Amino acid sequence: MTNIVPFRQGDMHGKRELAVEDAKVQGALYGGIRKQLFDLQQAVGDLPEVDCPLQHQFAPGVYMRTIFIPAGTVIVGKIHKHSHANVLAQGTVSVMTENGGLEQLTGPLSMVSPAGCKRAVFAHTDVVWTTIHPTDETDLDKIEAEVIAKTFEEYEQFRLQEQSMKQIEVAA
Numbered sequence: 820m821t822n823i824v825p826f827r828q829g830d831m832h833g834k835r836e837l838a839v840e841d842a843k844v845q846g847a848l849y850g851g852i853r854k855q856l857f858d859l860q861q862a863v864g865d866l867p868e869v870d871c872p873l874q875h876q877f878a879p880g881v882y883m884r885t886i887f888i889p890a891g892t893v894i895v896g897k898i899h900k901h902s903h904a905n906v907l908a909q910g911t912v913s914v915m916t917e918n919g920g921l922e923q924l925t926g927p928l929s930m931v932s933p934a935g936c937k938r939a940v941f942a943h944t945d946v947v948w949t950t951i952h953p954t955d956e957t958d959l960d961k962i963e964a965e966v967i968a969k970t971f972e973e974y975e976q977f978r979l980q981e982q983s984m985k986q987i988e989v990a991a
Contacts, residue, residue, distance in 0.1 A: 852917045853971065859939050860895035875959065882954050882962055888912075888946040898937045898968040900977050903952050905930050910946030915939045935974050 869892045876883040888894060888910070907926035915921045916938045924930075926947070932938075940948075956962050968974035 852915065852920070853937070856895060856915065856917075856937055856939055859893070863893050863895060866893070877957050880953055880955055882952045882956070883949055884952075885947060885949040888940070888942040888948065890942050890944050890946075892942045893939065894942075895939045896937055898935065898971060898974050899932060900934060900966055900968050900974060901952065902934045903932055903950055903966070905932055905951070906949040908947040908949060909944075910948075911943040912946055912948075913941045913943065934978070935968075935971070937971075 869889060871889070871892065871894065872887045874885040876885070885908075890910075907924055907928045907930070909926045911923065911925045913921060913923050916936055918933060918936065923943075932950075940946075952962070952966050954962055954965055956965060968977055
């Protein structure tokens with residue numbers, strides 16, 4: 820059975836100031852593309868907020884988050900703890916990531932994002948993008964805590980803890 824939560828206003832509404840402050844702190848820690856991503860995140864905080872409706876869907880063991888991004892919109896995403904699937908169902912975007920540099924993508928297209936990925940997206944056209952995460956959780960706040968790292972330091976700690984758990988499993 821699939822649960823569908825209809826499209827609703829984006830989940831960053833009310834969190835914008837926190838994201839800008841976080842970008843100021845994190846941007847001061849890094850160079851290269853990481854710094855550029857945080858600098859961009861800070862800069863877009865000065866732009867008018869754009870409504871990017873979301874749809875949340877749940878299937879056994881899977882959470883899918885679909886966002887509608889209007890043409891001309893810039894979004895700087897969060898740091899994902901796990902590798903996960905993405906579907907660019909429609910539209911053309913420019914995407915900047917640490918691993919891929921700057922790429923132009925046009926949907927329909929499916930891809931896998933590596934763990935630790937943070938990206939900036941510019942929508943050249945209206946875009947529909949779905950991220951797919953393996954989880955049995957259905958509470959959105961709990962899902963975010965499970966799949967998102969607030970900082971790269973948190974991500975590195977998570978990765979080290981995950982590696983330690985794998986070593987314990989192999990030893991058992």
